[in-house]
Amino acid sequence: MKTVRLSIIGFGAVGQGVAQSILSKHDYLHKHGIDLRVVGISDSGGCEVDTGGIDLKKVIARKKQTGTVAADSERDFDLISDVEHDIVVEATPTNIKDGEPGLGNMLSAFQSGKHVVTSNKGPLALCFAELKEAAEDNGVLFRYEATVGGAIPIFNLIHEALAGNKVIGIEGILNGTTNYILTRMAEERLPYELVLKEAQELGIAEADPTYDVEGIDSACKLVILANSIFGQCATYRDVDVTGITKITPEALELASKNNYVIKLICEASDGRLIVAPRLVPKRHPLSVGGTLNVASILTDLAGRITISGKGAGSIETASSILSDILYVARNS
Amino acid sequence: MKTVRLSIIGFGAVGQGVAQSILSKHDYLHKHGIDLRVVGISDSGGCEVDTGGIDLKKVIARKKQTGTVAADSERDFDLISDVEHDIVVEATPTNIKDGEPGLGNMLSAFQSGKHVVTSNKGPLALCFAELKEAAEDNGVLFRYEATVGGAIPIFNLIHEALAGNKVIGIEGILNGTTNYILTRMAEERLPYELVLKEAQELGIAEADPTYDVEGIDSACKLVILANSIFGQCATYRDVDVTGITKITPEALELASKNNYVIKLICEASDGRLIVAPRLVPKRHPLSVGGTLNVASILTDLAGRITISGKGAGSIETASSILSDILYVARNS
Numbered sequence: 001m002k003t004v005r006l007s008i009i010g011f012g013a014v015g016q017g018v019a020q021s022i023l024s025k026h027d028y029l030h031k032h033g034i035d036l037r038v039v040g041i042s043d044s045g046g047c048e049v050d051t052g053g054i055d056l057k058k059v060i061a062r063k064k065q066t067g068t069v070a071a072d073s074e075r076d077f078d079l080i081s082d083v084e085h086d087i088v089v090e091a092t093p094t095n096i097k098d099g100e101p102g103l104g105n106m107l108s109a110f111q112s113g114k115h116v117v118t119s120n121k122g123p124l125a126l127c128f129a130e131l132k133e134a135a136e137d138n139g140v141l142f143r144y145e146a147t148v149g150g151a152i153p154i155f156n157l158i159h160e161a162l163a164g165n166k167v168i169g170i171e172g173i174l175n176g177t178t179n180y181i182l183t184r185m186a187e188e189r190l191p192y193e194l195v196l197k198e199a200q201e202l203g204i205a206e207a208d209p210t211y212d213v214e215g216i217d218s219a220c221k222l223v224i225l226a227n228s229i230f231g232q233c234a235t236y237r238d239v240d241v242t243g244i245t246k247i248t249p250e251a252l253e254l255a256s257k258n259n260y261v262i263k264l265i266c267e268a269s270d271g272r273l274i275v276a277p278r279l280v281p282k283r284h285p286l287s288v289g290g291t292l293n294v295a296s297i298l299t300d301l302a303g304r305i306t307i308s309g310k311g312a313g314s315i316e317t318a319s320s321i322l323s324d325i326l327y328v329a330r331n332s
Numbered sequence: 333m334k335t336v337r338l339s340i341i342g343f344g345a346v347g348q349g350v351a352q353s354i355l356s357k358h359d360y361l362h363k364h365g366i367d368l369r370v371v372g373i374s375d376s377g378g379c380e381v382d383t384g385g386i387d388l389k390k391v392i393a394r395k396k397q398t399g400t401v402a403a404d405s406e407r408d409f410d411l412i413s414d415v416e417h418d419i420v421v422e423a424t425p426t427n428i429k430d431g432e433p434g435l436g437n438m439l440s441a442f443q444s445g446k447h448v449v450t451s452n453k454g455p456l457a458l459c460f461a462e463l464k465e466a467a468e469d470n471g472v473l474f475r476y477e478a479t480v481g482g483a484i485p486i487f488n489l490i491h492e493a494l495a496g497n498k499v500i501g502i503e504g505i506l507n508g509t510t511n512y513i514l515t516r517m518a519e520e521r522l523p524y525e526l527v528l529k530e531a532q533e534l535g536i537a538e539a540d541p542t543y544d545v546e547g548i549d550s551a552c553k554l555v556i557l558a559n560s561i562f563g564q565c566a567t568y569r570d571v572d573v574t575g576i577t578k579i580t581p582e583a584l585e586l587a588s589k590n591n592y593v594i595k596l597i598c599e600a601s602d603g604r605l606i607v608a609p610r611l612v613p614k615r616h617p618l619s620v621g622g623t624l625n626v627a628s629i630l631t632d633l634a635g636r637i638t639i640s641g642k643g644a645g646s647i648e649t650a651s652s653i654l655s656d657i658l659y660v661a662r663n664s
Contacts (some may be wrong), residue, residue, distance in 0.1 A: 021633060025496060151634035156493035161485035164357060164654035283614075283621055285640055301353060301651035302483035302641060308617055309637040319633035322496035 001033055004329045005051075005085035006117075007040035009105050010092035011069050014119045014146070015041070017318035018089055019056045025322065034329050040079040046070025047079050080105060081112040087328055089321060090118040096211075096220060096236060099123035103131075110134040110142075115332060117324040119146035119317050125220035125236040128227040141332060143324035144228075148221040149174060149293045151316035152309040153323060158229055158297060165299035167229050169269030174221040176291035176311035177205045177212040178244050178264045182277075183289040186252040186261060192245060204291060214243035215264060215275040222266040222273055225295075234273060242276040255279055261287050269298075333365055336661045337383075337417035338449075339372035341437050342424035343401050346451045346478070347373070349650035350421055351388045357654065366661050372411040378402025379411050412437060413444040419660055421653060422450040428543075428552060428568060431455035435463075442466040442474075447664060449656040451478035451649050457552035457568040460559040473664060475656035476560075480553040481506060481625045483648035484641040485655060490561055490629060497631035499561050501601030506553040508623035508643035509537045509544040510576050510596045514609075515621040518584040518593060524577060536623060546575035547596060547607040554598040554605055557627075566605060574608040587611055593619050601630075 008015045022029075022036055029036050037053035045068025048059055059069050080088055088109035092102050103123035109116045116135065118124075123131060124147055135142035145155050149172075158167060173179050177199060184195045196213070199205035211217050219239035226232045244264050255262050263286060265278040280287050285306035288294045293311030298304050310316045340347045354361075354368055361368050369385035377400025380391055391401050412420055420441035424434050435455035441448045448467065450456075455463060456479055467474035477487050481504075490499060505511050509531060516527045528545070531537035543549050551571035558564045576596050587594050595618060597610040612619050617638035620626045625643030630636050642648045 021496070028496070152637060153489065153493035157485065157489060160492055161488035162655060163658040164353070164360070165651055166360070285620065288617065289615055301647050301654065303648055305484060305639065305641040307637065307639045310635045315633050316635055319497055322633065323494060326495040
């Protein structure tokens with residue numbers, strides 16, 4: 001039995017999803033020879049530490065009741081650098097202005113010799129090369145499956161399952177909110193504003209939808225993909241971005257009459273990075289509806305491989321984080 | 333640099349594809365620290381052995397010229413058991429009557445302490461549990477990515493990329509020939525016999541198409557999937573199989589009018605194994621056309637993940653074999 005100790009930094013929907021998944025997978029993990037112990041959890045209210053392994057049920061309940069994981073806020077140490085453990089699960093919210101607090105957390109983890117598993121796009125969309133170098137310099141692993149495509153194991157697919165293949169290009173739908181809006185507009189022939197309101201009421205779009213509808217979220221994910229696959233050093237500002245706010249029901253109807261749909265497509269090939277609404281044939285593998293995400297990878301040997309799945313959700317994102325944790329447990 | 337020595341048993345389209353891929357990936361492999369040497373190749377005419385590494389270009393040319401890899405047929409030793417190497421790539425043709433010669437080759441490889449990577453469905457559709465046990469007893473790896481879904485890395489996806497997930501059920505289109513026939517029948521409103529003839533002329537269907545159109549090939553693949561994922565001990569005879577020979581253009585047209593397509597769907601869930609033509613909504617992820625294969629995997633955490641790609645082809649199959657070889661090289 002291999003004991004793997006981890007911390008969870010940020011205890012919102014994703015962090016709690018990770019804790020729930022670890023709880024529900026206790027027997028599975030033991031069967032695979034892994035004793036996974038969460039030794040620290042922090043949120044904006046403070047942190048909980050137990051080097052023997054935190055009682056996750058109790059902490060989840062406390063978070064629900066009091067709004068924080070901290071039993072008391074009087075601790076004067078740094079969870080990431082001061083508490084001995086193996087993996088830092090960085091699950092603080094994405095900030096694309098300066099990447100903080102995720103960026104600092106990740107660099108601090110690397111410097112103290114800890115592997116990082118993250119769902120936080122901000123630091124990777126801004127400083128991918130710097131983070132990768134910091135991980136390599138410190139001889140630790142850096143895994144970020146959950147940053148792109150939610151539950152879809154896209155990096156694992158490309159780097160492990162398609163090992164031996166050269167990726168020539170990649171295109172996909174990497175934002176579920178805009179896919180939902182375009183799908184509903186096409187199906188119901190409703191204007192953008194009305195469908196956006198519906199999406200906001202359903203919790204699919206945020207109160208300020210800019211980040212999604214202007215294609216910024218898609219651009220961040222495309223940059224992470226391109227940097228990881230092609231070894232580029234792009235930031236999200238290098239992406240040529242057009243959002244979906246100017247798509248009309250009339251345009252969607254015209255497309256449909258010609259057997260096309262309009263989708264917000266991310267594309268990386270030949271060093272170009274583009275996010276823009278594009279016509280996609282209805283029977284094309286990229287034509288997936290609702291909030292689904294999809295990625296189509298063109299390779300030299302395997303040809304085109306297309307994978308789709310849920311692009312968001314607490315447990316779905318936790319699935320990607322868990323597979324990264326298992327990868328680190330097996331390869332460190 | 334890690335030296336990995338392998339043999340290729342069977343030098344038809346797949347075996348030659350593997351040799352071509354190894355040739356074209358020489359630099360890639362070296363960059364990843366792997367010195368891959370083919371030390372033996374055999375076909376029905378004999379074998380070529382060079383413990384220092386065979387000149388693959390020369391052997392491929394000889395095979396094209398003389399029909400065999402053998403420079404002379406006077407060797408009286410067994411390539412698999414007598415020549416020292418690490419991996420046996422078993423690429424002889426599928427035989428679903430008794431699995432031979434693949435079954436004997438694989439067992440012989442395990443007994444002599446060699447890992448097996450294979451594209452040969454026959455032995456796995458008949459004796460999966462026996463083969464798995466033989467590999468475990470001898471402490472070697474057994475990889476068979478190329479047996480199901482051609483270029484689609486479905487086993488890698490499920491066992492590695494979706495690690496931590498429990499697979500609840502799986503459904504898919506696992507035979508490109510029948511998918512091509514049904515797609516063309518629907519698109520051109522042509523009868524089965526005519527489209528079958530077209531497929532035979534294009535080399536998509538074989539002269540005796542029974543194995544594909546009666547669903548036997550699909551059943552073999554479904555059994556391998558189910559055994560690998562659910563730990564079942566099924567053989568292809570346990571599958572409830574219906575082929576596509578009774579599908580009419582009228583049935584396809586009626587389906588189309590109601591926004592459905594008819595596909596030969598393989599399904600494994602709750603211990604049941606079924607291959608049968610089924611109505612699939614046109615916009616469902618399983619509705620892929622042409623010769624494409626697709627698999628949709630329902631999991632507990634990640635939800636439904638769907639992956640599609642080319643189900644056949646020499647280089648595409650070699651891609652799956654190569655990823656398995658790399659897995660063995662990294663994990664042995």
